[in-house]
Amino acid sequence: MAKNSGRSSRKPHAATIHDQSLMRGHGGELHQTAEGDTPVLTTAQGAPVADDQNTLKYGERGPSLIEDFHFREKIFHFDHERIPERVVHARGYGAHGYFETYESLKKYTRADIFQRAGEKTPAFVRFSTVAGSKGSFDLARDVRGFAVKLYTQEGNWDIVGNNIPVFFIQDAIKFPDVIHSVKPEPDRAFPQAQSAHDNFWDFISLTPESMHMIMWVMSDRAIPRSFRFMEGFGVHTFRFLNDKDESTFVKFLWKPKQGLQSVVWNEAVKINGADPDFHRRDLWDAIQAGDFPEWELCVQLFDQDFADSFEFDVLDPTKLIPEELIEPVPVGRLVLDRMPDNFFADTEQVAFMTQNVPPGIDFSDDPLLQGRNFSYLDTQLKRLGSTNFTHLPINAPKCPFHHFQQDGHMAMRNPSGRANYQPNSWGKVRAKARSAGFDHSSTTSMDPRSDCVPKALPITTVRHVSSSSARLFTSKNTSSWRSPLNSQR
Numbered sequence: 001m002a003k004n005s006g007r008s009s010r011k012p013h014a015a016t017i018h019d020q021s022l023m024r025g026h027g028g029e030l031h032q033t034a035e036g037d038t039p040v041l042t043t044a045q046g047a048p049v050a051d052d053q054n055t056l057k058y059g060e061r062g063p064s065l066i067e068d069f070h071f072r073e074k075i076f077h078f079d080h081e082r083i084p085e086r087v088v089h090a091r092g093y094g095a096h097g098y099f100e101t102y103e104s105l106k107k108y109t110r111a112d113i114f115q116r117a118g119e120k121t122p123a124f125v126r127f128s129t130v131a132g133s134k135g136s137f138d139l140a141r142d143v144r145g146f147a148v149k150l151y152t153q154e155g156n157w158d159i160v161g162n163n164i165p166v167f168f169i170q171d172a173i174k175f176p177d178v179i180h181s182v183k184p185e186p187d188r189a190f191p192q193a194q195s196a197h198d199n200f201w202d203f204i205s206l207t208p209e210s211m212h213m214i215m216w217v218m219s220d221r222a223i224p225r226s227f228r229f230m231e232g233f234g235v236h237t238f239r240f241l242n243d244k245d246e247s248t249f250v251k252f253l254w255k256p257k258q259g260l261q262s263v264v265w266n267e268a269v270k271i272n273g274a275d276p277d278f279h280r281r282d283l284w285d286a287i288q289a290g291d292f293p294e295w296e297l298c299v300q301l302f303d304q305d306f307a308d309s310f311e312f313d314v315l316d317p318t319k320l321i322p323e324e325l326i327e328p329v330p331v332g333r334l335v336l337d338r339m340p341d342n343f344f345a346d347t348e349q350v351a352f353m354t355q356n357v358p359p360g361i362d363f364s365d366d367p368l369l370q371g372r373n374f375s376y377l378d379t380q381l382k383r384l385g386s387t388n389f390t391h392l393p394i395n396a397p398k399c400p401f402h403h404f405q406q407d408g409h410m411a412m413r414n415p416s417g418r419a420n421y422q423p424n425s426w427g428k429v430r431a432k433a434r435s436a437g438f439d440h441s442s443t444t445s446m447d448p449r450s451d452c453v454p455k456a457l458p459i460t461t462v463r464h465v466s467s468s469s470a471r472l473f474t475s476k477n478t479s480s481w482r483s484p485l486n487s488q489r
Contacts, residue, residue: 026060029053043070044077083348084383085134088179089145091193092128093227093280094347095287097336099123099150099297105331108248108301109240111360113152114331122151122398125336126350127227127279130162131182132193137276139268140193141222146232146254147352148334151398158356159252160372164221165233165320168210172371178203178210209318220262226282228293229261236354236369237314239362240301249302249314249364251321253328257294284339292337298328315366346394351380386410 015024023031031053034040041049049070056068064071086092098120105114113121128145129136144163149156168178181203184190191197195217204210216222224230232254240248263271271278286293300321302314312319340346353376354369363369380389386409389395404420419426 025051025053027054043073045073083385086128086379086383088130089126089128089147090134091132091136091138092126092145092347093283094124094126094340094350095283095336096338096340096346097123097125097292097334099148099332099334101332102330105240106242108242108250109360110243111152111157111240111358112154113150113157113358114360121153123334123336124149124151124346124350124394125334126347126352127230127283129193131179131195136193137272138279139223139263139272139276141195141217141265141268142193143217143222144224144227144230146230148232148254149350149352149356152358153399154358155399155401156356156395156397157358157361158352158354159232159234160352160354161232161234161252161254163224163230163232164213164216165231165235165253166213166216167235167317167368168204168213169207169368170209170316170318171367172375174207175368175371175375178207212318220264223263223265223268224279225261225263227279228258228283228286229256231255231260232295235317236366237364238357239364241360241362247362249304249307251300253298253300254295254334255298255328255330257296257333283336287336287339292335294336295334296330297332297334298330300326300328302326315364317366317368345392349384349389349392350394351376351384351389351392353377353380388412 013024015022015030017030020032021035023033025031031051041052043049047070052070055064055071057064066072099113100120101114101117103117105111108114113119126145126147128147129138129140129142130145131142132140146161146163148159148161150159169175180186180199182195182200184192185197185199204214234252236251238250238252240250242248275281283293300323302321306326307314310321314321353373355363355373355376357363363373381387384392387405388408388411390397391410391412404415404422406414406420417426
């Protein structure tokens with residue numbers, strides 16, 4: 001721990017408390033001083049601090065002086081420590097780990113993460129409740145967020161899901177309304193983290209599409225025993241694209257190898273009173289003890305013919321495809337094996353976005369998914385304060401990356417050299433591309449490799465048309481891209 005440098009104009013008195021050798025100031029306050037290899041406490045600018053217990057004063061009794069730059073910096077930073085909490089999923093807890101691919105899925109997708117059996121991809125997972133604030137209790141009756149960030153070799157892939165396979169609404173335009181209804185009532189600011197109140201039931205009674213989700217929320221799934229005993233679902237229908245641009249519908253499911261467990265309501269009430277951090281403590285203790293939780297990623301794959309014949313619209317997020325009709329196929333496993341070194345740096349600053357998909361994984365025309373894709377950039381800008389939130393280590397890709405986005409608040413990487421536009425004629429990249437982001441194998445915090453900066457690029461070519469652009473450049477698959485919404489049931 002950093003300590004004061006011990007420099008002072010008057011000699012303090014020595015004091016010993018437990019195993020700590022301290023110096024007692026003239027006002028009776030205690031000072032830790034740096035000895036041996038202990039680093040000296042400094043300001044954020046690197047200047048050593050002689051006294052961290054007293055403001056600089058005119059005489060022993062004051063007043064305090066405005067020139068005390070150490071106090072000004074310390075209180076300034078403290079006053080600005082908090083950032084806006086998430087509007088939903090504010091209370092969350094995360095862990096690092098990896099995803100291991102079972103077998104190649106080349107037949108269905110060109111996504112790099114699914115090409116090589118046995119390959120491990122770094123991952124970060126954040127579990128959360130939806131309705132409560134950041135300081136609410138863990139065992140609220142609520143949906144649980146199950147968000148996974150996979151740092152693939154072709155960009156970050158975010159599977160931003162829940163522990164329930166469906167959702168309350170079919171279209172994203174209703175999202176502000178359902179969240180307003182479940183949040184504390186605006187005139188009285190309660191109840192907190194509780195869905196069973198009049199506003200919520202009023203909204204639900206007027207929104208028949210929510211009935212399926214309500215059956216899940218009022219089940220034991222909404223009061224899980226632990227994060228480690230939850231399923232996870234991507235909720236929406238996505239698409240796999242292979243090298244031939246052939247499309248296959250896909251739904252993503254996480255199956256816990258620990259099995260499913262929940263508590264009952266009277267247990268939840270007692271646990272919330274005795275230990276509101278119950279789920280956090282459980283995950284922390286398990287990983288610290290080497291009992292690493294695991295999930296299998298399973299996929300439900302189906303084609304347009306199945307979509308046309310299915311009883312419900314496959315693009316409707318309030319419905320699911322029964323596992324009895326399409327059995328989920330395990331394609332890999334997720335292991336969580338390391339807690340963050342700092343909660344704020346990783347769990348609070350991580351930015352999940354449904355639009356983060358690598359080539360070979362594409363969106364369907366699900367209107368709720370499309371709305372999420374549009375909305376999440378605003379969420380990150382509001383919370384993290386800058387368009388450069390991808391410069392944060394937890395959000396940076398691990399793969400090499402090159403672009404000409406520049407400047408803005410807190411820019412840590414900018415294009416180097418003459419060109420900051422594309423196309424340009426200033427030659428190819430001369431420096432070997434280095435990995436961006438952070439080192440998963442490190443036993444300390446994942447540090448950004450800030451020297452990985454974009455270089456001047458000539459007119460570029462790509463190996464494949466990106467998945468999200470495939471519909472613009474391919475005409476042979478026009479029929480397979482047809483939206484089932486064209487024939488609403």
